[in-house]
Amino acid sequence: xxxxxxxxVNENAPLDELxxxxxxxxxxxxxxxxEFKDLADQLPLESAIVQTGNYxxxxxxxxxxxxxxxxxLFAASPLxxxxxxxxxxxxxxxxxxxxxxYDPNKWVRAKEATEDLxxxxxxxxxxxxxxxxxxxxxxxxxxxxxxxxxxxxxxIIFVRPGGTNxxxxxxxxxxxxxxxxxxxxxxxxxxxxDAFFTKKGLPISNDxxxxxxxxxTQDIYYTNTSYxxxxxxxxxGLITPGNTFNMYVNxxxxxxxxxTYNNLYxxxxxxxxxxxxxxxxxxxxxxDYPPTGYLNRKKVSPDDSPKTGAFPxxxxxxxxxxxxxxxxxxxxxxxxxxxxxxxxxxxxxxIRERAGIPxxxxxxxxxxIPKSYKDMQTAIRNERRVELAMEGIRYRDMxxxxxxxxxxxxQPITGMNTxxxxxxxxxxxxxxxxxxxxxxxxxxxxxxxxxxxxxNARLIQNYQWSVD
Numbered sequence: 001x002x003x004x005x006x007x008x009v010n011e012n013a014p015l016d017e018l019x020x021x022x023x024x025x026x027x028x029x030x031x032x033x034x035e036f037k038d039l040a041d042q043l044p045l046e047s048a049i050v051q052t053g054n055y056x057x058x059x060x061x062x063x064x065x066x067x068x069x070x071x072x073l074f075a076a077s078p079l080x081x082x083x084x085x086x087x088x089x090x091x092x093x094x095x096x097x098x099x100x101x102y103d104p105n106k107w108v109r110a111k112e113a114t115e116d117l118x119x120x121x122x123x124x125x126x127x128x129x130x131x132x133x134x135x136x137x138x139x140x141x142x143x144x145x146x147x148x149x150x151x152x153x154x155x156i157i158f159v160r161p162g163g164t165n166x167x168x169x170x171x172x173x174x175x176x177x178x179x180x181x182x183x184x185x186x187x188x189x190x191x192x193x194d195a196f197f198t199k200k201g202l203p204i205s206n207d208x209x210x211x212x213x214x215x216x217t218q219d220i221y222y223t224n225t226s227y228x229x230x231x232x233x234x235x236x237g238l239i240t241p242g243n244t245f246n247m248y249v250n251x252x253x254x255x256x257x258x259x260t261y262n263n264l265y266x267x268x269x270x271x272x273x274x275x276x277x278x279x280x281x282x283x284x285x286x287x288d289y290p291p292t293g294y295l296n297r298k299k300v301s302p303d304d305s306p307k308t309g310a311f312p313x314x315x316x317x318x319x320x321x322x323x324x325x326x327x328x329x330x331x332x333x334x335x336x337x338x339x340x341x342x343x344x345x346x347x348x349x350x351i352r353e354r355a356g357i358p359x360x361x362x363x364x365x366x367x368x369i370p371k372s373y374k375d376m377q378t379a380i381r382n383e384r385r386v387e388l389a390m391e392g393i394r395y396r397d398m399x400x401x402x403x404x405x406x407x408x409x410x411q412p413i414t415g416m417n418t419x420x421x422x423x424x425x426x427x428x429x430x431x432x433x434x435x436x437x438x439x440x441x442x443x444x445x446x447x448x449x450x451x452x453x454x455x456n457a458r459l460i461q462n463y464q465w466s467v468d
Contacts, residue, residue, distance in 0.1 A: 001025045001097040003459075021091045021458045025098050029075045033113075036068035045122060056150060057161030057315075062122055066157045066319045069113040073327050076106035076334070077400035085441055085463055092458060107334045114328045117157075123321040125354050126155040130224050138253040138356025139227035146299040147314045157324075160316030167311040170304040173296045175266070175273050176288055177280025181306040182269075184281055187290035188259055188390070190414040190430040193247070195385045196255040201357035201367045203382065211246035212429040218242050220249055224356065227256075229302055231265055245426055253356045258389050260295040262416065262425060268305040275418055276425035283418060292415025292434050293425065298390040322387055325350050330380045337373035344376060345369060351387055399444050409439040440464065 003020035004027065010017075043061045074080060082102030089097045126145040130137040150156040174182025198207040199222075220240045228234040231241055239256060240249045248261050260266070262275045274280045275293045283289045301312045329347040332340035349359040360369045360379075370376040381401070385394060398404055417425050417432045442464035453459050 001028065003456075004028050004031060006031065019456045019458050021093070021095075022097055022460060024095060025080055026075070029071065032071060033068060036064050036071070040064040040068070040116075045120065057159050060122075060157075062117060062120055063158045063319070065113070065117040065120070066324065069110065069117050069324065069327065070319070072106070072110040072113045073331065074396075074400050076110045076331070078402045079400045079444060081106055083402065085444075089460060089463055091460055097460065104335070107331055111328070111331045111335060114324060114331060117324060118328065122154070123157060124154045125321055125325075125350065126153050127354055130226060132226075133224050135224050136354060136356065137225045137227070138354060139222070139225045139257065141354055142254055143227075143257045143302075145320075146317065147301055147312065149313070149315050153315070155321045156315060156317055156319075157321060158317075158319035160318060166299075166304075166314050167309075170300050170311050171306045173260070173300045174304065174306050175260075175269055175275075175281040175295065177274060178269065178271050179307060180269050183306075184289045184295065186296045187292045187415075188294045188296050189292050189434070190294075190416070192385070192389055193255075193259055193261075193294060193430065195382065195389075196258070197252045197357055197382075197386065199250040199252060199357070201252065201352065201359075209250065211249070213426075214246050216240060216242055216244045216246055216249045220244075222253070222356075225253070227253075229265070229267055230256075232270075234267070247429060252386075254386055254389075256297075258296070258298045258386075260297045260300075262293055267302060268307070268310075274422070275416070276422050277419050278421050289418065290415075291418055292413075293418045293430075294415065296390050317391075322351060322354075323391075323393065326380065326384050326387065330377075330384075333373060333376045333380060337376055341369070341376065344380070348380065348383055351383060355387070402444070404443060405439050405441065407439075408437045410436055412436055 001022040001024055004023035005020065039059070040061045043059050043064055045061045080098060082099055084100075086098035087096070087100045091097065126141060126148060128137045128140045128144060129135065145153065145155060149161070150159050169186075171181070172183045172186040174180060174184075176182045176184045194204055196204075198204060198210050200207055200209075204210045204212075219238055219242050221237045222239050223237065226236050227239065228236045230238055244263065245261070248255075248264075260273060262279075263272050265272045271280070273295075275282055275290055275295075277283050281289060299314060301314065303310060303312050305311075325347045329344040332344040332347075337344075345360050349361075352359050358365055358367050360367050362369070370379045381397070384397060388394065398407060413434045413436070414431050415434045416430055417427050419432075420427060442462070445462045447462055447465035448459055453461065
């Protein structure tokens with residue numbers, strides 16, 4: 001909630017008129033909802049027209065509808081839909097700034113807004129077809145989604161076409177050793193590594209073949225892919241050569257596109273990564289190393305090279321269709337699991353099909369359909385975490401679901417043993433403490449700056465941020 005000013009204010013007006021109270025959250029949502037719909041009616045539909053030449057990246061009808069749909073998803077979520085933490089946050093006149101009771105119709109409203117976007121018929125998931133098999137190549141589809149501009153890539157809804165500093169981004173995601181000039185700085189946690197499914201489309205805890213210790217004894221090939229980044233000789237379809245740590249073997253394709261782990265060959269690096277102490281990319285008495293033993297690989301081009309300064313173009317994707325398929329599945333489940341189960345599974349399976357993992361279903365080789373509302377909610381949240389990892393969405397999801405305390409309240413963030421040598425690096429299989437965070441429920445919202453409070457006595461501070 002903030003002071004919503006919808007008309008010009010005379011600068012010579014009395015101070016009493018200039019100092020405005022915060023507008024209740026639902027009033028702001030309703031005002032923005034009307035604004036987004038008005039914009040959508042005035043903006044062009046066809047992304048192919050406005051995303052070529054000098055018009056690439058300019059607003060479209062889909063952009064406005066996507067902003068509206070995401071906003072209404074937030075409004076329906078636990079953070080702002082009858083959150084009891086905020087029941088006593090009121091303006092001086094006693095008006096509540098946040099809704100004090102749960103309204104299930106907000107999920108219906110979010111559903112209709114999301115359908116308005118999906119029914120445009122403009123967007124589709126980005127896929128590449130394997131020329132040998134004629135089916136989706138999950139590795140190249142998910143990898144190249146982030147390198148293909150919007151006049152070709154119909155998954156992009158909202159994009160920043162230029163001015164994206166991908167050279168700095170890629171450098172932070174690249175190893176530093178062997179004069180590579182990477183920064184070793186943008187790491188991922190063991191918690192994220194463990195969140196990715198196995199090749200069978202199962203959580204690691206549900207797959208009896210998953211191993212978190214020792215090393216593989218054979219090369220592992222995947223069918224339906226021309227992915228060739230795992231070895232020096234660029235062998236197509238070879239995903240993990242023998243002697244790969246078993247934790248990284250037989251995982252789903254999105255894992256290999258998102259995570260750089262120890263002893264992984266990187267073509268432009270022309271070496272395998274060495275994140276252990278004493279290795280080329282390890283601590284070695286300095287601070288430029290990934291303290292969890294992993295680097296982010298998502299949106300890092302196979303042709304990125306800090307050493308040579310080569311960083312191919314990539315669009316700055318702000319919104320893409322994959323997010324809204326998952327939004328839609330979540331919304332359907334929140335409205336009514338039993339009535340909407342089939343439809344929610346349909347949209348989950350659209351994501352899983354592109355990801356190259358077994359679908360939810362009753363056929364042989366498929367993953368069992370979640371049996372309850374809570375099981376479905378868990379399945380959807382797990383899918384969001386891996387599909388949208390490293391895209392800035394998990395932070396927002398954590399807040400709107402009110403799960404910050406579950407995730408951070410004295411819960412350890414772990415990784416591999418980066419203080420160990422090449423052998424002891426793998427000791428305890430990712431259970432080495434990186435850090436612990438504290439949590440307070442006030443952290444779901446930032447405080448209003450004290451400077452703003454000093455200027456306007458009518459502003460009421462957010463939950464638990466007031467200074468006695």
